[in-house]
Structures are given as C-alpha cells and as structure tokens.
Amino acid sequence: MGKIVLFCSRNCLFLLILLWGLTPPLFTQESILASYERNFTRAGLATKAGILRDAATDDRSAEFIGELYEFALRFVLDNGELLREDPDMIALAGIAARGAGSSGYKPSADTLWKIFSLYRDSHTRVEILGALGILGKGNLQVVENLNQFLANQNNYFRSGMIPDYPTLTACVAALGSLGDGSSFPVLFSAMTAGYPQALVRETVKALESLEGNYKQYLIDVIRKNPPAEKLAAFQIGIDNQKFTEADQGELAETALEITLDLFPGNADSGAVVSSLRFAAAGALTRLKWVRASPLAIRHFYRVQTDYGNGAASREQLLEAIACLGAVGTSEAAQVLALQLGYINSQTERNGEYDEAVIMALVQALGLIGDKVAFDYLLYIGYLNYPEQIQSAARDALNRLKW
Numbered sequence: 001m002g003k004i005v006l007f008c009s010r011n012c013l014f015l016l017i018l019l020w021g022l023t024p025p026l027f028t029q030e031s032i033l034a035s036y037e038r039n040f041t042r043a044g045l046a047t048k049a050g051i052l053r054d055a056a057t058d059d060r061s062a063e064f065i066g067e068l069y070e071f072a073l074r075f076v077l078d079n080g081e082l083l084r085e086d087p088d089m090i091a092l093a094g095i096a097a098r099g100a101g102s103s104g105y106k107p108s109a110d111t112l113w114k115i116f117s118l119y120r121d122s123h124t125r126v127e128i129l130g131a132l133g134i135l136g137k138g139n140l141q142v143v144e145n146l147n148q149f150l151a152n153q154n155n156y157f158r159s160g161m162i163p164d165y166p167t168l169t170a171c172v173a174a175l176g177s178l179g180d181g182s183s184f185p186v187l188f189s190a191m192t193a194g195y196p197q198a199l200v201r202e203t204v205k206a207l208e209s210l211e212g213n214y215k216q217y218l219i220d221v222i223r224k225n226p227p228a229e230k231l232a233a234f235q236i237g238i239d240n241q242k243f244t245e246a247d248q249g250e251l252a253e254t255a256l257e258i259t260l261d262l263f264p265g266n267a268d269s270g271a272v273v274s275s276l277r278f279a280a281a282g283a284l285t286r287l288k289w290v291r292a293s294p295l296a297i298r299h300f301y302r303v304q305t306d307y308g309n310g311a312a313s314r315e316q317l318l319e320a321i322a323c324l325g326a327v328g329t330s331e332a333a334q335v336l337a338l339q340l341g342y343i344n345s346q347t348e349r350n351g352e353y354d355e356a357v358i359m360a361l362v363q364a365l366g367l368i369g370d371k372v373a374f375d376y377l378l379y380i381g382y383l384n385y386p387e388q389i390q391s392a393a394r395d396a397l398n399r400l401k402w
Helices: 004-022 025-040 045-056 065-078 086-104 107-116 122-135 140-158 165-178 181-191 197-207 216-222 227-238 245-260 267-287 290-308 312-325 330-350 353-366 373-378 387-399
Strands: none
Touching: 004 267, 025 045, 025 065, 025 086, 025 387, 045 065, 045 086, 045 181, 045 387, 065 086, 065 181, 086 107, 086 122, 086 330, 107 122, 107 140, 122 140, 122 165, 140 165, 165 197, 165 227, 181 216, 181 227, 216 245, 227 245, 227 267, 227 373, 245 267, 245 290, 245 330, 267 290, 290 312, 312 353, 330 353, 330 373, 373 387
16 A cells, blocks of 8 residues: 555656646746745835846846836835835836836836826936837827826926926937827927927927928927917928928918917017918918918908008018919909009099009009909009009000900
8 A cells, every 4th residue: 555655656746847847937937026026025125126136137037027127116106105205216216117118018108107197306207208218109198198298398388487307308308219290299399498409409309200291290380389389380391491382382371371360369479470471471472372362362451451550561561462463363363453443543533542552463463464454454544653553554464364
C-alpha cells in the first residue's frame, strides 16, 4: 500500500513539474507584476518612486511596466486630495506620468487627465502633458480636453491673469504632437493672444504640425474667432504664396460676409472689423472674384450710407465702387447705373457733383460693359461735366456689349 502511495506522489510531483515547465511565461509575468505592486504598496511614500525606477531597469520590464505605472498613477490619484502638495508625491507623480508616456501605455490617458485636473503644481502637469502628447494620439477626448484647457488659459490671459507658462507651453507642445486639426482655432488664438515670443514660437511650431486643410482652418478662424484673430487669419491667408487665387478669393469672400453681418460692441473691435471688411473688399477687387457680387453690393450700400453720415471716407467709397466694377456682374452694373443716374439728376438740378466719384462710376460701368448703363452714360453728354468725364463716358459707351 505504501508503494502505491509513493508511486502516486512521485507521479503527481512529476505532473506538477511538467505543468510548471509548460507555462512559465504566464506565471512569471503575473508574479513579477504582483511582486512589484506588493512592494510598491508596502513601501513608504518616499521610497515608492525608487521601486518604479528599479522596475524600469528590470530585464523583463516590457512585460509589465505599463501596468505598474498605471498602478502607481492610481495611487497618486486616490491620495491626491491629501498629498498633492507633498514633495515625495509630486516626484512620484512625475515619474509615473513620464513612465506611462515612454512605455506607450494608452489606458493611462484617462487617469493622467484626472490627475492633471486635481494637481496644480507645474512639475506634475508638465510631465502629464508630455505623456498625453504620446498616449493621446487618436484619442478625441484627450484632444478635446487639451483644446478646452488652452482655450481657458487664453481667456484668462486676456482678462489680465498671468498663466503658468511651463504648463501652457507643455500643453501647446502636446497639441502639436497630437496633430489633430481641431486644435487649429485654439492654437491660433494662443498665437495672437500676446504671449511672450518663446511661447509664440512654440505655438507656430504646433500649428505647422497639424494635419488637415490649412485654408479651411483659416476660414474657420475667420468665422468663429474674435475680430483681431479674424483679421490675423485673413492676412496670413491672403499673403500665403502657396494659396491659389481661388483659395485667396474664398478667404476674402468669407471675411467680407462675416464682417457685413457683425455688429461690434465696442470701438476697438469695430475698428478691427472695419479694417478686415475693407481689406477683404480690396482683395476681391484685385482677384475680380465674381462669386462675391452679392456681398460687394451689400458692402457698397454700407459704405455709401457711412459716407453720407461722415463715417466713411471718399477713398473708401471709391474702393467700394471699384469692387463692384471688378466683380463685373449685371447686378453690380445695375447698382452702379442707378447711382450714376442719381448723381446726374443732382448735377442737372444744382450743378453739384463729386468729380472723383462720378469718374469712378463711369469707369466701373465701362469695365463691366453691361448695356443697362447705356442711358445713364449717354445722358452725361447733355450735362455740364468737364471734358475728362465726357471722354470717360464715351469710352464706357463704346465698351458696352449688345
């Protein structure tokens, strides 16, 4: 009987040894991670960071290190309310965040953001942002969180608050690393906010790293951002040598449309909006952007009203007339012809007229060549206008298309 028991015991022992030999990776991986987690839990706060350092040098660290960093980050988060200002906790948070990023352990992204929202020291936040710049690639929630944080910082800065520049710079760099096109408006806003040049340079670098349609990004800024940023986006786009005339025309059309619809609430923004509107109209004139004809007509009527009220200069009125001539549509010709007819009647009644304005109208009508202007141009010959106007009217009549 004893022999039988001995035989079974030996076979059982052999079976256990065989099973152990067949499955070493599973048992080894579990025991290594569990061992480090146990040591981390038992260690004092001052020595926990050392355990992470030791684990990173382990020859088998690739098998478990990401999960260990997440374990440490959870400890940092769970104890943040009490210990977030403790130097040892701050050091631990930085090491765990940096390690999570370098190990590429993407599940830590959510934990990292929660810690970022809880901790306020620059060291922790900078390390977290560096990690999120790696782990957040393709994670729309991470991108959205960083975009919102930067937008808030821009608003705080404009209200007079001094930001945490290391954290702000790290956020900009993280957005550049992630390269998501949705970050363009908020990065552009940071670029134009008035930050120190070092941060502006980092912002420009981040903008250049974004994927997507650069022209559309500028259009989005023109549509959605504050007036000063609208103007900056327009100027950048209209001077971009890589943009085609069609690209520039679309930017200018968008800028004119937006500014005609804006009702600025203060003198400063009103001046910026006005500058953008006239700059856009000037670009449309240069480009002869026919598609913008309805906007050019609205612009002309706005300038005409402002000129009558003393809020626009003669030069601006002449530019608005030239814009109508450049877009060259029948609708534009109709507006110009009616204005010329009004001036003709004024001249006939009291002999008063503005030579520069009537000359601009005649030349614009000649440029378009629409026959709707025939009667108004012909009538100039019966009025007491100087020869240069008479000559311009005859030339315009010869340009009309029948």
